[in-house]
Amino acid sequence: MKASMDDLYLFILTxxxxxxxxAAQAHGLQRSKVSRRLQELEKALGCQLLIRTTRQIEMTEHGRLLYQHINQPLSDVNQAISLLKNQQQSLQGVLRIAVPAAFIASALFSELLDDYARQFPDINLEIFHRHQSVDLKRENIDLQLLPDVLDIINEDYVQQVFLPSKKGLLCSPxxxxxxxKPQCLNDLFAHSILTSHNDPSLLPEGLNIRLMSEDLGLINHMAQSGHGIALLPMTLVQQQIKQGELxxxxxxxxxxxxxxxxxxxxxxxxxxKTRTMINLLRDKFLNHH
Known part of the structure; x- marks a missing residue:
């Protein structure tokens, strides 16, 4: 689909x-028509240009790029349109991912990044430590991974639950x-427990919670150092179990x-570039239940 110059003009006005x-009121246009034509423009370009709220609009990174060129000669406008389309379709540029710090430290995530970097050498990766949901559009982040017990900041975002993993109780030799050594759950009352903020409901009430943290890497470290019994995802500790550290x-x-x-x-x-990462995540982690 080809971008219409009329729609580009409506984008400028907006x-x-x-x-x-x-914009509609100032130029005697119907609001619904302006909104519809902007949606058609985004569809033609294959990317979102505006973040719509009840009171105002904000430009996305793509919207700012287009607007920077839009008042230039027509050749520059066409160049900007081609640039946006190529960005969406090409396997190059920057892919930004937000993940919890503990997941970054896992061997599985390291393998994932290694595979992705080898397959797509023209894509640069930026990894951000985030323990809570972020506004992906405003922070210009492509993907986020979070434990499914956390609330997502924008319910309109696509959410796909995957990577089911058992949680286990672990301690150092x-x-x-x-x-x-505990032989039943009631025996845990005689021990110090290390867990995350999201997990107390998974354990019997009244336990001695010696450490509670959002950082699973810290909990893992404290368990290996002998400070108590930790509740951790098994996918993050397989290597430590094999090596006898937990x-x-x-x-x-x-x-x-x-x-x-x-x-x-x-x-x-x-x-x-985002679609390929999503596919790689599915392929790698669906086999690690």
């Missing part, structure tokens, strides 16, 4: 007047030298699961 209603406690008694939510702003305007 930005200059600070909103669709103001050194911890068991000075503490009795011991899985009550594997036949305690069962709990956690999943990750993959979040991105829109299915309609999904760049190819």
């Amino acid at each position: 930005v200059r007047h600070g909103g669709i209603s103001a 050194g911890y068991l030298k000075s503490h009795d 011991i899985h406690l009550l594997p036949d008694i305690y069962q709990s699961e956690i999943s990750m939510t993959l979040i991105y702003s829109s299915r309609q305007f999904l760049p190819q």
